[in-house]
Amino acid sequence: MLKKLLIIEDEVIMLDLFKIHLKNQYDLTLVEDGARALEVIQNNTFDCIILDIMLPYIDGWSICKIIREQSITPILMLxxxxxxxxxxxxxxxxxxxxxxxPFDFEELKARISALLRRSEYQDQNLQNNILSFNNGLLRIHKDSRKxxxxxxxxxxxxxEFQLLCVMGESPSRVFTRDELLDFIGDLHDSSKLRSVxxxxxxxxxxxRQVQxxxxxxxTVWGLGYQIILPGVE
Structure with a gap:
């Protein structure tokens, strides 16, 4: 599937050149003014955004700021x-x-490719370091421990974080108290079991203080504990 590019540029000649040079490599959406660009951004997702600074109605500076407040989509400014x-x-x-x-379109292509590679790498790292359930309703950030x-x-x-993270990494598994003690590094005795x-x-x-x-x-009686999807018994 082609990567989706949003190009925000008010010069018609430039838009034609973008189509000529990029249409075979990317799924292009072309927008000619800042106000329309914000409408498109609100209703669609893109893999990369090429953004001119001098635009009608809303300038590229403002659009860049708004995009960055909402997403980490790569932005190449022109x-x-x-x-x-x-x-x-x-x-x-x-x-x-x-x-x-003016720029060479081969350089533009190289820069777009570099941004997409970097974005894919960041997305992979993000996915590896965040456990997410119910479309992000519950998120466990392993690196930052949040x-x-x-x-x-x-x-x-x-x-508490260790216990939740361990169970979150294997949501279909029921953990015994002994297993959970192993993960949090406590010794096996009756008092430590009660600490779990x-x-x-x-x-x-x-x-429950939040919701x-x-x-x-x-609680799986006779066995131990299991993480469940939020709100589902």
Whole structure:
């Protein structure tokens, strides 16, 4: 499937050149003014955005800022101005690359390819480091050790986070108390086994403080515990 590119450019001649050089490699959406561009962005997703700075109605600076507040889609900014201040401003607003007109389309293609490769790498790393359930309703960020439920931060202790993360990595598995003790590094004795129950209880309380009645960990009687989809018993 072709990668989807949004090109925001008000010069008709430039739009024609984009079509000639890129139509066989990418699925193109072409927009001629800033106001229309924001409508398109709100209703569609793209793999890369090529954004001119000088646009009717809403300029490229403003569009770049709005895009970056909502997504990490790669942005390549275009301008006829070569001042260093313009390049710095674009990068500070969140643009990923910068190209000054006039430019060679082979260079443009190379830069687009580089941005797409970098984006795919970042997406893969993000997927590997985030456990997500129910379309992101519950998110467990393994690297930063943060947990979010319905976009609300859940503050867990180190051991609570370890327990939730371990169960989240194998959501179909029922974990015994002994297994959970292994994962959090505690010794096996009756008092430590009860500490697992205490950690689980605290996790449940913290989630219910965000949403009353939410169920996040299921007790499987006689066996142990299992993470469940939020709200599903």
């Amino acid at each position: 301008t006829a101005r070569s001042e260093i201040e313009d390049r710095v401003r674009g990068l500070e607003l969140g643009a990923d690359d910068y190209l000054t007109k 947990v979010y439920f319905d976009n609300n931060r859940i503050d867990l202790t180190s051991k 129950d205490s950690h689980i209880k605290n996790i449940r309380i913290k989630f 009353t009645g939410v169920k996040i960990i299921k």
